Amino acid sequence: MEQRIEELIAHMTLEEKAAQMVQVPYNQVTREEALEWAKKGAGSFLHVLGDEARELQAAAVKSRLGVPVLFGIDAIHGHGLNDHATIFPSQLALACSWDLELCTEMGHVTAREVATDGLHWTFSPVLCLARDLRWGRVDETFGEDAVLSGELGAAVIKGYQGDDLSAPDSILACAKHYIGYGEAVGARDACDTEITFRKLKDIFVIPFRKAVEAGCATVMTAYGSVDGTPFTISRKAMKELLREELGFQGFVVTDWDNVASLVTKQYVCENLAEASKKSAEAGNDMIMTTTAFFEEVIRLVRDGKLKEKVIDDAVRHILTVKLRMGLFEQPEKKGIPGCIGCEEHLETAKEAARESIVLLKNNGILPLRNRKRIAVIGPNADDIKAQYGDWTYFTHPNFHEKKIPVRPYVTVLEGIRRIAEVEDTEISYIKGCGVLSERDDAVEQAVALAKECDTIVFVPGDNVALHGEFHDRANLELSGKQEELYLALRKTGIPLVTLLVTSKPLCIPKEAESDALVIAFNGGMFGGQAAAEVLFGRYNPCGRLPVSFPYHSGQLPVYYNCLPGWHGGKYVDFPAEPLFSFGEGLSYTKFHYENLRFSADSLLAEIDLTNAGDRTGSEVVQVYFRDVVSSVMTPVKKLIAFRRVTLAPGETRTIGFQLRREDFALVDEQERTVTEPGEFILMVGHSSKTEDLIQTGFYLNDQSDKSDL
Ligand code: BGC
Numbered sequence: 001m002e003q004r005i006e007e008l009i010a011h012m013t014l015e016e017k018a019a020q021m022v023q024v025p026y027n028q029v030t031r032e033e034a035l036e037w038a039k040k041g042a043g044s045f046l047h048v049l050g051d052e053a054r055e056l057q058a059a060a061v062k063s064r065l066g067v068p069v070l071f072g073i074d075a076i077h078g079h080g081l082n083d084h085a086t087i088f089p090s091q092l093a094l095a096c097s098w099d100l101e102l103c104t105e106m107g108h109v110t111a112r113e114v115a116t117d118g119l120h121w122t123f124s125p126v127l128c129l130a131r132d133l134r135w136g137r138v139d140e141t142f143g144e145d146a147v148l149s150g151e152l153g154a155a156v157i158k159g160y161q162g163d164d165l166s167a168p169d170s171i172l173a174c175a176k177h178y179i180g181y182g183e184a185v186g187a188r189d190a191c192d193t194e195i196t197f198r199k200l201k202d203i204f205v206i207p208f209r210k211a212v213e214a215g216c217a218t219v220m221t222a223y224g225s226v227d228g229t230p231f232t233i234s235r236k237a238m239k240e241l242l243r244e245e246l247g248f249q250g251f252v253v254t255d256w257d258n259v260a261s262l263v264t265k266q267y268v269c270e271n272l273a274e275a276s277k278k279s280a281e282a283g284n285d286m287i288m289t290t291t292a293f294f295e296e297v298i299r300l301v302r303d304g305k306l307k308e309k310v311i312d313d314a315v316r317h318i319l320t321v322k323l324r325m326g327l328f329e330q331p332e333k334k335g336i337p338g339c340i341g342c343e344e345h346l347e348t349a350k351e352a353a354r355e356s357i358v359l360l361k362n363n364g365i366l367p368l369r370n371r372k373r374i375a376v377i378g379p380n381a382d383d384i385k386a387q388y389g390d391w392t393y394f395t396h397p398n399f400h401e402k403k404i405p406v407r408p409y410v411t412v413l414e415g416i417r418r419i420a421e422v423e424d425t426e427i428s429y430i431k432g433c434g435v436l437s438e439r440d441d442a443v444e445q446a447v448a449l450a451k452e453c454d455t456i457v458f459v460p461g462d463n464v465a466l467h468g469e470f471h472d473r474a475n476l477e478l479s480g481k482q483e484e485l486y487l488a489l490r491k492t493g494i495p496l497v498t499l500l501v502t503s504k505p506l507c508i509p510k511e512a513e514s515d516a517l518v519i520a521f522n523g524g525m526f527g528g529q530a531a532a533e534v535l536f537g538r539y540n541p542c543g544r545l546p547v548s549f550p551y552h553s554g555q556l557p558v559y560y561n562c563l564p565g566w567h568g569g570k571y572v573d574f575p576a577e578p579l580f581s582f583g584e585g586l587s588y589t590k591f592h593y594e595n596l597r598f599s600a601d602s603l604l605a606e607i608d609l610t611n612a613g614d615r616t617g618s619e620v621v622q623v624y625f626r627d628v629v630s631s632v633m634t635p636v637k638k639l640i641a642f643r644r645v646t647l648a649p650g651e652t653r654t655i656g657f658q659l660r661r662e663d664f665a666l667v668d669e670q671e672r673t674v675t676e677p678g679e680f681i682l683m684v685g686h687s688s689k690t691e692d693l694i695q696t697g698f699y700l701n702d703q704s705d706k707s708d709l
Helices: 002-011 014-020 031-040 050-061 091-095 100-116 146-161 197-213 235-245 258-264 272-282 293-302 308-324 343-355 384-388 412-423 442-450 482-491 524-535
Strands: 022-025 044-046 070-073 174-178 218-221 251-253 358-362 373-377 426-430 455-458 496-502 516-521 591-599 604-611 617-627 638-647 652-658 678-685 693-700
Touching: 002 308, 014 022, 014 031, 014 293, 014 308, 022 031, 031 044, 031 050, 050 070, 070 308, 091 100, 091 146, 091 343, 091 516, 100 146, 100 343, 146 197, 146 638, 174 197, 174 235, 197 235, 235 272, 251 308, 258 272, 272 293, 272 308, 293 308, 343 524, 373 412, 373 442, 384 524, 412 426, 412 524, 426 442, 442 482, 455 482, 482 496, 496 524, 516 524, 591 617, 591 678, 591 693, 604 617, 604 638, 604 678, 638 652
Parallel strands: 022 044, 044 070, 174 218, 218 251, 373 426, 373 455, 455 496, 496 516
Antiparallel strands: 358 516, 591 604, 604 652, 617 638, 617 678, 678 693
């Protein structure tokens, strides 16, 4: 393969090589311009589907060297930009499952559908951490924890890529956005981050390391900057950390117009020539949308201002991936004809939606039984767009914003109605108010309807007007009149369940006082059905929060793995703890933990888990640790391992975790990753809350042997 690539590079003109580095945005050029780009050897196009992609590929393979193009798409939770595809829960919703197999299956289904559309590459998974929840893109992440994000991300990558990139139904994954993007100051999308390199390596690199280990073929550069240097031109982040330290072998693509942004938004380059030179030298192999890069680098090389080797290296990275994909033999991915939106895929989406539901409070009202008449009230009860969330064909401006979602899908209202019909329960529905605003009398009408019922299911939340790129929020309270509606409904004294359909955690301390609280992050096609199944006990909820819920936006950040040392330990007007913590989630059965054993010799942790209730249920066993004294400050608690386990009523099982010494590592002042000898505490249990964990202490010595406390 190496020889073939070197021969090809040797035959390529400078123009052909520069073109390989360009990714053309299909929606921003005319069809003729796109064909021109294909003929001159553009490396890739993004946001083009089906036959239009096939036409471009035909032009590319007829070009002088016939190097096939790669087609990239944002298949973020399913191949959502195709209007007949299977739409999965958002990444955050999927993360509630803590289920690696499910993540792989989601990736696999998505890959089959993307490949069947003739495309090769999805810009997924997102490995940014959601630590400041005001950020508009929290829904795209796996939540706040680096280890959880890394494990789930690697599982999804496995699903996209499979074992063989040349298989007809495998596509390239893209770990993005490298790196620290979610950590922008004030949660202002794409702004500077205040992360040091030590901290980058200690926390934010963890999921990317996992992605690289999983063989992720591509990585996307983040928009933001680290300590004033845009990631796009951070040689330290790209060359030293990604290539040299992590050993990344694939190719790097910039994010949208990153190169031009160096001139127009970040003001670190005088002109496009300088921006192109610095971006190429930092290690960006493919340039998304800044097509002028093409002329600039040709001129730079001709003028002796950029070494041709820089271009050759980038082209080598790109061609290696194309060759591994078998594109030269088979330029078009064949996929599995007829699989887009097929029954089998929809079943996987249903299962994913079920596992994404998190029950956070239940005073006994759930599961709903023997109800005569239920009032379903709230803006997100019957809003499929709010349920889908971002990155679907009708939420994305480049696609068909005005289109009506294609069936099959099930909203909450519909899901409730279907079950109620069988249970002989009457359902009355009124929206009550919008997510943003509504008529003045709507709240009164909702209260009047509620008074005729014996139960209220209140369904508030947010929608794409309030999240996504360019949509950061300062205030995470329920928007519009939703809080007013809640308080009015609560005042009736009728038993009330709040079912929050939301892109991300909102501040809902009052709603948390409902008789039951259920969280449904953007659940995709079957989010409504899954929520209804949980409400009526048809499905035993098993979701666990991958992200904490604050009481108030002013409490942010509120992630569980904070550093110690806060004078006072809380705000004077709010507690230190979140309203709901990372890892929390209830079930209709109860789990008991006992008998934690850990040996510092073997690093094997074991605990006995019993299903003490009368229903089969799934628990996520979570393992955390604390480094008691360390050379740099370390978190009060850090997730180290987890496992999802299903137990029958009365069943007890010993759950074992084989840990490794490097799992206890930190990044020291010299930016070295080391496991420092000394005392540690291991904690195992149901959530990140101290009261949910059983703990034991142990020592790690220099030789990694001996002595339990
Ligand atoms: C986003 C990326 C996305 C790209 C292509 C950018 O604005 O930040 O996540 O993959 O657009 O659509």
